[in-house]
Amino acid sequence: MDQRTPDLPLYEALAGRVVALVDDGVLRVGMRAPSVRAFAAQHGVSLTTALQAYRLLEDRGVLAARPKSGFYVTSRTHTRRPPPAASQPPQRATQVSVSNPVFSVLAYATDPSYAPLGCAVPSAGLLAAERLDRHLARCARVHGRNYNVYADPHGDAELRGQISERALRLGHAVPPDGVLISNGCTEALNIALSVTTKPGDTVAIESPTYFGLLQVLEAHGLRALELPTDPTSGIDVAALDKALGARRVAACLLASSFSNPLGYRTDDARKAAITKVLTRHGVPLIEDDIYGDISFGADRPRPFAAISPKADIILCSSFSKTIAPGYRIGWLAANRRHDQILAAKFALSLSGAALPQKAMADFLTSGGYDAHLRRIRKLFADNIDRMRRTVDRSFPRDTRMTDPRGGFVLWLELPHGFDADALYARAIRERICFVPGSLFTASGGYRNCLRLSCSHDWSARIERSVERLGELADELLQ
Template identity: 90%
Template sequence: MDQHTLDLPLYEALAGRITALVDDGVLRPGMRTASVRTFAAQHGVSLTTALQAYRLLEDRGVLEARPKSGFYVTHRPHRQRALPTASQPPQRATPVAVSNPVFSVLAYAGDPSYAPLGCALPSAGLLAAERLDRHLARCARVHGRAYNVYANPHGDAELRAQISARGLRLGHAVSPDGILITNGCTEALNIALSVTCKPGDTVAIESPTYFGLLQVLEARGLRALELPTDPASGIDVASLDKALGMRRVAACLLASSFNNPLGTRTDDARKAAIIRVLTRHGVPLIEDDIYGDISFGDDRPRPFAAIGPKADIILCSSFSKTIAPGYRIGWLAANRRHDEILAAKFALSLSGAALPQKAMADFLKSGGYDAHLRRIRKLFADNIDRMRRTVDRSFPKETRMTDPKGGFVLWLELPPEFDADALYTRAIRERICFVPGGLFTATSAYRNCLRLSCSHDWDARIERSVERLGELAHELLA
């Protein structure tokens, strides 16, 4: 115990010990602490002193008192790490070649024997798959014969109506006829790129960006123009304007909210500025809104399409991150290019599976989706908080990390000399999977970065795996 602690009143010194346990993650948000009587006995102090310590912790926001239940650890902010630096990618269009290393990582990410820090896919038990399965079983029993057909290429009419109604809440007025049901968000993005680009064209993207988007660009023979991106606010609008003035760009592909891997939330003013720049240069926007419903705040971010309803925008999303990834139900909404989009869908997959779409429509009509979202938002927010606390106490002090306000991924930036690929190699030997930063770019950047997924139930195995990554990172830097 240092001299400063010895000079404090006893109750304040005891409060400091509890605060240290919370900061170090020993006492976690939501945990019940020892009763005042037990705490007094453990530390050999009077009940009055113990109660003074707990009241001080309550005043500081470390603990909260619950009537007839006791004291609990609050979801208080932990020690703040610096955010990763804003990216500065080279201002040139780059061929994309990420598929081979991505497939290698995904092979480990999908193996349950590896700690699940790699794949940004929630475990089935956290989502609403069981409820959706019950709707599917009922639909099969009651409507099975009627839905055992090729579906309308547009998709189930009731499902499109439900998606349209949810869009109206955000100010996105799109009719059910303007919505196309797709096989996941990936098909939606492929269709959007097919009607805006041809092989060899350039697409402007965030940097870093989700490696799945890079794979889509690679498969379509497109080049990537990576834009400077700030982890707190999004792409640099002036850089976008300058880039579009220097070269032909066929489309701009951006995340609406909580981009993967940065978790960035771009505010409405910046979104409006981006739309103005794209409109002036005649460049269509393809937006990926797959994480929009997983917002930790009181409000769900509005997509670009709601802010610029007359602009040339194609919105792509799905229920894979919130309800059931195995159902592969996504959608696309656009106010232009309707005939081209429908033809592209027909050529790509003709139509989606009819019965799962009917089950999803029934699930949304039942009114359970919003309650489900409230539950998983809290769960993912808690996971992010626990992951950040564990990184904070385990990784080298120079480590920077994002502070996402939605989604379930965390981006870490270590010193420039750090080799995330070397960390990955060592981690795989110990059956820990994460994604090295180099997969989130078409350039040679982010070799000192990594992404951690927070999409599974937090448990001792995950915590220990993150701690072990921190130990390995210390060794590599040493």
């Protein structure tokens, strides 16, 4: 049976059929592809030809071979949409003022009567909340009196030990005493900025960047220097070097991987190059690793701190995106400034809540977190896949979108002149919430962009809402 298409070898034409199944959602991320033998029999080709097709798909990142198990789907939708253009923010530091519009958006994003495309907070049903709550109830019942006290400012020793152990798996050798528990990642970032900057200083950041980080900069009276950023690979290292050589920058604040809103994964070589530049200019790095555990690939990316252990780096993270946002458990780890960080934590909030930390420690010690991560990675990858396919068929023809390697947000870029704020106003009237791109910058750009959250269970309501957004966008472009 000759299934060859013009000018294509047979094995490449067969590979195209598998890609079509991925694009149509028949084969999804994490699913096992038909065995080579079954694939050969189905298409009436030799085992050699079938294997050639699978190897080509492996080279292209669509499939991955697992020893003694077969081939599994690792790539998401291959749409016709190109990625957004690399950003070109103004080459100047900007005073940050985003809080008022952010609060307005959050009021809708947290209202369950609106379609949940706004807040980048996973729905409770996707996370491990129930299991963690059982640990909390048991701790309260058995040890409640012991934990109704001010905790050690460092945080629960067992919890710090678990975080240290997981860091070591990534090559990040930080002892338990080097970990400090915070009230979520936001407090960790606040502490890190308080020990590296003073009001009026300039902080270098990605562009676009998470509006919550801009709020933190605003609260500290800091200026933002936005850096050119590619939506597939990250910060432009040469531009970073040039920017640091042209002005005084007190700190650099970057996502470790899967930045919000672009979702890209910075490879190890680029991370090493970034820290080399920062070290040469004497600029500390504050890295936000909150999305690191939500990787769609076979491996979890290493943070900057693991790649450049001697550099001046403060790592900040939390369990808010993977286990329980309501428990507000984050942490910092730094190879320098530990005493300053501890003093800042003590002055800011004295300590964290003891009982939730004990429950989290018990949850991690009992095992199952890695299995939980495998489950939610597949769920979020599937949500991204569905969202991209829905955008692909619903939004205006010239819409560009990211292809995230992890996390659960999608960034769209519409033609220049499009007004995402106007789209937002019309969408809110129809009880659909998303976040317009203008909130992801301090310098007034990205008005033709928007971010969609893929953090809830996929549903007909969400699909219809995305389709309606596409219709509204078409109307605005007329």
